[in-house]
Each structure stands twice: as C-alpha cells, then as structure tokens.
Amino acid sequence: MEFVSYFDYEKFAPVVPKTLQGRDQTRHQVAVVGGGPVGFAVALGLARQGISSVVLEADDSVCLGSRAGCVTSRTLEIFEQTGVAEPIMRQGLPWAEGWSYYRTEEVLHLEVPQDPAARFPRLVNIQQCYIEQYMLDSIRANYADLIEIRWQNRMEAMRQVDGGVELDVSTPEGSYTLSADWVVGTDGAHSAVRKALGARFVGTRYDGQYIIADIKMKSELPAGRRAWFDPPSNPGATLLLHKHRDDLWRFDYQLREDEDPEEAVKPENVLERIRSHLELIGEHAPWEPVWISLYRASCLTLESYRHGRVLLAGDAAHLVPIFGVRGLNSGMEDVNNLVWKLAFVMKGQASEKLLDTYTPERVFATRENMRHASKSAEFMAPPAPAFALMRSAVLGLAADHPWVRRLIDPRQSTTVGYPTSPLNQSAEDAAFSAGPRSGFAFLDGPLPQGGHLCQHIGPGFTVMAFDPVPELAAQVTAQNLHVKLLKLDAKGEIGQRYDAQAGTVYLIRPDGNVLARWRHADASAIAQAIELCCQGGSL
Template identity: 80%
Template sequence: MDFVSYFDYEQHPPVMPATTNGRETHRHRVAVVGGGPIGLAVALGLARQGIASVVLEADDSVCLGSRAGCVTSRTLEILEQSGVADAVMRQGLPWAEGWSYYRTEEVLHLDVPQDAAARFPRLVNIQQCYIEQYMVEAARARYADLIEIRWQNRLEGLRQSQGGVELDLSTPEGRYTLSADWVVAADGAHSAVRKLLQLRFAGTRYEGQYIIADIKMKSALPPGRRAWFDPPSNPGATLLLHKHRDDLWRFDYQLREDEDPQEAVKPENVLQRIRSHLELMGEQAPWQPVWISLYRASCLTLEDYRHGRVLLAGDAAHLVPIFGVRGLNSGVEDANNLAWKLAYAIRGWGNERLLRSYTAERVFATRENMRHASKSAEFMAPPAPAFALMRSAVLGLAGRHPWVRRLIDPRQSTTVGYPQSPLNHPQPEGEDYAAGPASGFAFVDAPLPDGSHLCQHIGPHFTALAFDAPDAPALQRALSDSQVPIHVLSLPARGPLAERYDARAGTLYLFRPDGNLLARWRHADAAGIRAAVAQCCQGDAP
C-alpha cells in the first residue's frame, strides 16, 4: 500500500549570513533555537513587543506528519494575537464528544463542555504542520522586519558569558558563530541546547510505547475522541482514534509488552493493525497510509527554565503525555508567558524578578499538567499489575453502573492559572467577587458591545477593563505617559462580560500582556493601576 501526502511542503534553502573569520558580524537581541510551533510562537510574541529575533531551524521545512493534533481554545486565543487563529479555524475540525469502549462495548460517552459566549470552541483537531505553516506565513506577512527564519541551521556548540551567548551553527553552505544577548531553546524533546547545557529532566518516563499513524479515508463518523481498551484488534492494550479535516484519521495505539518496537513500527505491521481495527468498526471504505511514528509517554521537567542567558520552553523544558492534548498547548502557553517578560527585560521595563517569574509560573503549570496527565497515562497504560486490575474492574463495571464512568474521564487539558505567582497583586480586603478570574488566572472570553470578543483586545500591553468608569477617557489620559503601556477598555457594567466578571459600576480588572489577571478592584484610580504595574514589572524581590 502506497503512502500519500496531504500537505504541500515548501522546501526552504539554507541561510548562511555574512561572516568575518567565521563569525557573523551582526549581534542579535534574541536567538530562538527551534522553528517549530513553540519557537515560532516565541518569535511572534517578541515581535508584537517590537523585539527582533532570529529563528534557527535545523530542518528545511515545517514538521512532517501530524505530531501534535489538537489545539485548545486558550491556544487559539494566544494565536489570535499574531493573526494565526483564523487560518487554524479554517483548516481545523472542532469536536465536542468522546466515546470509550471496553473491548467492543461502549462504556462512556463524553460531552466536552463548550462556552457558547467564547470566540473559539474548546477543542480543535489540526495537524501540527498546518500550525507551523500559518505561523511562518504570519512572520512573513506581519513581522518581516522583526523575524528572520534561518532554515537548515543546526546548533553544534554553545558558550555563555555575562553579557550574552555564542552559538556555533552548521549549514550545508558552511559553519559560523552567532552572538546573541539572549537565547530561547524551543528545539523539542531531544533539545540540543538542553544537552549542551548538561541539564537533566526529573520525573517519570512510562514504559508504554505507542504507534502514531495517519491515514486518509472517507467516513461518515462524526468527529470526536474514540478510545478502545483491550479491543480485539489490539488485545491487552489501548487504541485512540481522532478525525481531522480532509478525510484524515489519526490512530494512536499502545504496544504490548511482548512487542518489539522496531518490528512493530514497520509499515506492514502498522497497516495490518489498522486494517484489523477498521474491520472491527465496520469501516469498509478504501484507505491509504500517510505517516507513521513511534512515541513514548513521559512526565518530565527541568527544575528551572532559566540558565544564565538561556531560557527553555516547550518540550525542551518539559515532556507530558499526549493524553489530554497538553503537549503543544502547554508549550504555546510557555511562549505566551515568556515573550512579554523577556521583551520587558530587554527594554528595561522589567527587572530580574519579572524574568524569574517565568520559571516560577510555568514550572507550577507543568507540574499541574503532569499531575493530571499522569492519571490519564496510568489508566491508558497501567504501570503495575494492581493498576491493570483496577482498570479492568472499572471498565467491566462502567457499562452497567454510570457512577463508575467518571473514572474513565480522559481529563482533557485545561488552562492552568498561577495562584501563588510572585507577581500577583493582593485583592483589597472586603472586596468579594461571585465570578471572574482571580489574580494569576487567564481572562474569561465573552463578546463585547461592538461585536468583537475580549480575546481580540488582550495584549501586547497591560489591559484595564473599566466597567462603567466615571471618566474612562480621563483615566486613559492619566495612564498614557506610563513607561509601560496600559490600555483602558471602557465597558458597560451589564451584559455577558459584566456577568462573567461580577462587575458593577467602577469595577476594574487589570490584565498582564499574556492575558493573566494582575489585579482587580471595585474602585481604582490611575495611581493604583500604576503602582500595581510597577510592582509587577519592577518590584523588589522578596
């Protein structure tokens, strides 16, 4: 059976800059190692802050295969800021249901909660190659003067000094050394930067291994997550199936302990497993393979994402299992958190404490993601006989006893807030809220009176939501000469957004550039807002 392609890959020529004695003559503000979705998200986030970067990618195109296959509404809100979300929505396939089966019996029907007032659906299936391509196009169209992407630039060496970093790079046209004030490592699970810095992950690497395979097949089945436990096509193990647009389907199935991964990943063996499962489902339409890969689940993280002038993000900093769509999505949130803080540090608007908060917040978020993902991973691939016995009991009872079914919940990714962030501003005593995000948590989207959504107005500045402010224009004028940009958005204390924020006349919410809440007050003035922003960006370390 021949493999087919669904994506038009653009092959990029290598980039070799002008050099003197093997050194590039231009010094860069920021070098981003890795041109995948996380590296590109960092570059786009920096560009929105007016900071130039060079992105160094070892390959000559965007990634091969589906890889990450689903984005959340929070990721779409972040991509909205760089003009990428609309393209993702055109190609992506939203879904809101899931089905779990024990052998051939359905034991759980999952309804993914949706937010009808938000701009984006909760979950959208889309292959990673599309996301990367749309990011590359946004960099070209919007930020050509601030983002340079150098394809076929492979990192081979790294040296730090107090004032910056030197990178040794190889290209098909030669080698050279690049100097940068800062380096962001977004070069994936096998990060060259992490290895050169001799950093070690901590956590759990699960024994279970998985085959990921894409096929092209016409089917009337609706989109959604389908999970089989101990199916006849993969006895003693698990299998997941997701639908994508353009008649593409993604299989993720677990290898049994007695299977040799190198044999199991051979096309003839993968295709036979897929053929067997499609027969089990009653699917008779012709199909063709697209892509095959091998994967191992892990819950691993670095203890610190900042090492001198090098910061790490995405899989270079942490690994979480694919269950619950936490991989790419948590990496995009890393980039969203890091970009504005690094930009503010470069501009002199933020101090060392602000930059250190990147590790404090995102390591906390990673551990929360790992906590939930590990539960899913242990259910999908029991790490010990006792776990396997418990899973068999749960699955055996779930068909007859609805109360047991919640134990099969795949725990889809949710946005993690930062309740203990060092940046959080204390809420004034006596001010209570029945709704709305607390300090450290992301904004809650809703439509505005002009027909737009709140997510379209967040960042790259601090954003103040002023509900029925006595004189919002005067407040904006009073904040206009602030060194750090603060934008006032005047809103009525009624309607969907006001209800979601428990707003009344005078209520003010102040969001950071990444969309997480810094502070909220029932009554605020320009002096209080300035003080909160100053404490966030320039506050002394505790």
C-alpha cells in the same frame, strides 16, 4: 510501499549569513533554537513587542505528519494575537464529544463543555504541519523585518559570555559562530540547548510505547475522541482514533509489553493493525497510509526554565503524555508567559526579577499538567499489575454503573492558572463571587463595541473598567500609563461573567492573566500594580 501526501511541503535552502573570520557579523537580540511551532511562536510574540530574532531550524521544511494534532481555545486565543487563529479555524475540525469502549462495548459518552460566549471552540483537531505553515505565513506577511529564519542551521555548541550567548552553528555549506543577547531553546524533546546547559529532566518515564499513524479514508463517523480499551484488534492494550478534515484520520495505539518496537513500527505491521481495527468497527471504505511514527509517554520537567541568558520552552523544558492535549498547548502557554517578560526586560521597562517569575509560574503549570496527565497515562497504560487490575474493574463496572464512568474521563486539558505567583495582587479577590482570580486567565466574551475580548489583549497591560468613573480615563492619560483601556457595561453579558458592579476594574497582564481586580480603583492603584509587577512582585 507508497504513502499519500496531503500537504504541499515547501523546501528551503540552507541560509548562511555574511561572516568575518567565521563569525556572523550581526549581533542578534534573540536567537531562537528550533523552528517548530513553539519556536515560531516565540519569534512572533517577540516581534509583536518590537523585538527582533533569528530562528535556527535544522530541517529544511515544516514538520511531517500530524504530530501535535489538537489545539485548545486558549491556544487559539494566543494565536489570535499574531494572525494565526483564523487560518487554523478554516482548516481545523472542532469537536465536542468522546466515546470510550471496553473491548467492543461503549462504556462512556463524553461531552466536552463549551463556552458559548467565547470566540473559539474548546478543542480543534489540526495537524501540526498546518500550524507551522500558518505561523510561517504570518511571519512572512507581517514580521519579515523582525524575524529571520535560517533553515538547515543546526546548533552544535553554546557558551554564555558577558552580556550574551555565543552559538556554534553548522550548515551544509559551512559553519559559523553567532552572538545574541538572549537565547530561547525550543528545539524539542532532544534539545541541544538543554544538553549544552547540562540541565536534566526530573519525573517519570512510562514503559508504554505508542504508534501514531495517519490514514486517508472516507467515513461518516462524526468528529470526536474515540478510545478502545482491550479491543480485539489490540488485545491487552489501548487504541485512540481522531478525525481530521479532508478525510484524514489519526490512530494512536499502545504496543504490548511483548512487542518489539522496531518490528511494530514497520509499515506492514502498522497497516495490518489498522486494517483489523477498521474491520472491527465496521469501516470498509478503501484507505491509504499517510504517516507513521513511534512515541513514548513521559512526565518530565526541568526544575528551572531560565539559565542566565538562556531560556527554554515547550518540549525542551518539559514532556507530558499526549493524553489530554497538553503537549503543544502547554508549550504555547510557556511562550505566552515568557515573551512579554523578556521583551519588557530587554526594553528597560522591567527588572530582570520579572523574568525570574517565568520558572515558578510555568513549572507550577507543568506539574499540574503532569499530575492530570499521569492519571490519564496510568489508566491508558497501567504501569503495574495493581493499576491494570483497577482499570479492568472500572471498565467492567462502567457499563452498568454511571458513577464509575467519571474515572474513565480523559481529563481534557484546561488552562492552568498561577495561584501562587509572586506577581499576584489578590487583596480584593475576596470581594468577588465570580470572574477570574488573580493569576488566572481572562474569560473571553463579546464586547459591546464589537469583537471579543481575546482580540484586545496585549501586547501591553489591559484595563477593563466597568461603568468607569468619568475621571479614570483622564487619570490614566495624565499619569502616562501605557495601557489599553476598555470601557464596559457592568450589566452586560461580559459584566456578569466578571461579577462586575459600577466601578469594578480588572487589570490584565500582557499574557492575558489577571494581575489585580478591584471593586473601585483609580489610576494610582493601577500604576502601582503595574510597577510592582514589573519589579517581579517586590519593590
């Protein structure tokens, strides 16, 4: 059976460095284990901070298939910083609607809230292979002097030594040992880095298993999320359908308990299930298979994402179900939180206590994502008869009772803030009736000088000064504060979004989260807040 190819995969030869007695002669600042989107994001984020890295990737190309198939506006804001957002927006397919069906009857029409002032739409469908390729393109074009990618390099063992980490690496052309000051493990759900640390996940594995299948088919159906519960094509289970650009469609459907996964994933069985569903919904155009995979839903996390000089991010650190687009997107927020802290520590601009805040902030966010994802997973794949009974009752009532329909809402992912972060400086939060609180992500919006706020965040701290007193800029310069100062109009559109008055100041962390906000602040208050942050929240 032939599968259609829609992506031009470039294959890379194995990279073996110059060695002396089996050791890489270069001492690396950071070794990134895993060259998927999270690993490439780590390398790009560090390069933006002036830190070099080597990326070890076991495969010989970017990933196959759609895999993570949707990015959020927050992820696009993060990608904006390294030149990846623009090509994603050209290839991606924005969507803002969803439909849920019980058997064949529509029971919910969902409209995803949009922010008209923001630069990016809330949700964009795009296959992971494109994301990885655009990140690779950015590395080649902008950061080739700071990022080395070693394809077909697999980490076999890892040891922490004084002042760094040693990795044993195998390639098709021989093995060697690599030394690095720091290691970031981004090597996915079956992470070799996590296993080498002896770190174990805690949480819940769901019994439900899913087939993911991409097909190519011309259809006039609009973009959006479609979910069927107990459809005739997949009785007793669920099925999801998403549209991508270029006539590509993604199916995610749940296997019933009586199905053997090894048999169910065979192409002839997958294609028959798809054929049956397309016939059910009245789609009769010719179609061709592209890619098939098997997936199991889990809500799992490590309790610590830092182990000495080894840090973990993405699926190497946590696993969340696909429902609610929390997988790759939460991995990008891990990276966004981590890279500036690691870079500041490496450059001597911050205490290692700052790096210790990575775990409490991101574990908190992971548990929030897991809490919401668990509700979605339990509805999509009931773990016990009582859950199944409740779901049947909700679906049966939803068509005639609008108040029940909110229980079917898939709870699409929103950015999780850090309300309990040790870095928060929230003394004046009570003085504001709107705008992001300390620990929460900035709100994007157009700037009077052109462009959007998301284009001005990082790599250092950003000061948003509304109708600033004339002395503030001079004070910031005199105190040699390395911050980006944005002078804004309190009465303008962005001033209203931030509940600004004359003299209002917001201090934004390099990752885009609010560190502090004041009704009035001078350079001394800003400097003290930055110093407190760089000391990990305690002096």
